Amino acid sequence: MAELPPVDAENFAMRVLSQQAKSNEEAANATSSFDCEACKKSYLSKNAYESHLESKKHREAESRKQTAEANRVENKTLNAKTDEKVVSDFPISDDEAEGHQTPSAVAASTGDVTMDTDQDNEEEESGVELTLKEQQARIREINRALDLAETQEEMDALIDKKIKMSPRLPLEQCLFCLHTSDTFEANMEHMTKAHSLFIPELEYLKDLRGLIKYLGEKISVANVCLYCNGRGRGLRTMEAVQHHMRDRGHCMIAYDDEIDMMELGDYYDFSSTYPDAEGPDGSNEGAMEVDGSEASTGQQQLITGRDARLSHTGEVVVSDDQSELTLPNGRRVGHRDYRRYYRQRLTDTDTRDAALINHLLVEYADGERPMSAAEKRKAEQALMRNQPKGQWALRQMRYGHETRRANDFRTRTGIKANKLQRHFRAQVLF
Known part of the structure; x- marks a missing residue:
């Protein structure tokens, strides 16, 4: 401390105050936290927070947040454009048409919903076009009313009103997204692809x-x-x-x-799959349906055994289990309870021609392609096996492969062994 000039009282007091202010600032920084909204993290020190802002993870999280915000704005714009589209006519009351109620006012008026038939009839007489947003608000109102409905009459009236109010998808609009095509055929192609x-x-x-x-x-x-x-x-x-x-x-x-x-x-029309029950004169007569429900209730006399007769076709026989009806011409009519099995399209047993046609269809569908080396090798081995002395030729071929593999192994081992010598040796003849 020698040879230092003295410090006056005023200068000393200023230094003390600055040191106290610095200590207070550090204490305030120690008690406060720094939050990162993108990463959902908090830091107690400013230096750690600044280091986090410069990290790669923070930049990636910030980029994802900006992308999500841009997508949200784009979806909001798309919904706004969709809301501007005018949907088909929907009947509303004259009072609502004069007041032009907003969707919020309509949604706020969903306290006790009571259905009045006269009011519905008055609404059907007026035809005022609603925007999609107003229509959705009314549908939400009906859904909440359905949850509060107590009687079946109220539920039926609300369901009828929802059916009248709900928008219909045109044939040119996709069933699964908002895509709209120019024609019905283009829409079917879009939904298929x-x-x-x-x-x-x-x-x-x-x-x-x-x-x-x-x-x-x-x-x-x-x-x-x-x-x-x-x-x-x-x-x-x-x-x-x-x-x-x-x-x-x-x-x-x-x-x-x-x-x-x-x-x-x-x-659908499955009439082409039904067996034609032709009578003796070639006409479709004698086809009879056996209804299991009618047979169980006894409202119609059940036809059983060989006592079943039709005046215009002769004898008709019903099987014992009531599942099959045999006509006079020999054709059989099955019970409707088994129609899901009759509709099955079972393939016939493949003959030589059918198998060949199926193979050609598969080849045409896949297109021509060259055979791989493994396929060629298997085909050659199959041909050799069927030839005289084919088994002996295959054994000789396998023996040659094994000999070549052994020679290759010895060659690789010798090359590696040459690398093990630690001194130079002249390659001269001894």
Whole structure:
């Protein structure tokens, strides 16, 4: 401390105050935390927070956050454009048409919902176009009213109102996304390629447009997944159903159970698969259906044994288990309970020609391709095995392969052994 100038009292007091301010700032920084919104992390020191901002993980998280925000804005813009589209006419009351209620006002008025038949009739008389947003708000109102309905009459009235209010998908719009094509054929091509839509029993389908229209109403009106078909959890909106089918891979038509087949039976015609019951004169007479429900109730006298007779065709015999009806011309008619088995298209036993045709079809479908080395080798061995002394030739071939492998092994071992010597040795003859 020698040879240092003295410090006056004023300068000393200023240094003490600056040191106290610095200590207070450090204490405040120690008690405060620094949060990173992108990474969802907190830091107690500023230096650690700044180091985190310069890290690679933070930059990646920030990039993902910006991308998600951009996608959110894009989806919001797309929904706004969709809301501007005017949907088909929907009846509303005259008071609502004069007041032009907003969706929020409609949603706020969902306290006690009572259904009045006269009011519904008045709503049917007025035709005012609603935007998609207003329509969705009214559908949400009906869904909440369905949860609060106590009687079957109220539920039926609400369901009828929802059916009238729900938008219908046009034939040019995809069933699984918002894509709209120019024609119905282009829409079918889009659903087949983009969503792998498969129409079951296509060769027996008689009304493709009617089937697609019915499936669209199941999605837009009933809010039912085409594959779950009411067996999964309940969905409230068409958008939720479409998201569910895309995310779960349910872009397919349920056609496994008998109930699913009967639901779509109006759009198919399987008459070509039914056996033609021709009478003696060549006319289709004597075909008789045996209804199990009628036979069980006793409303119609059951035809049994060889006592069954038809006045215009002769004798008709019913099997003992009531499952088969034999006509006079020898044809047999099966019971409708077994129709799912009769509709099976079982392939005949392959003959030489059938096997050859099938093989050619497979080759044409796959296209011509050269045989691989393994396939050529197997074909050559098969030919040699069938020739005289073929087994001996195959053994000689295998012996030659083993000899070559042994020679190659000795050569590789000798080359590696040459690398083990630690001194130079002149390669001269001894």
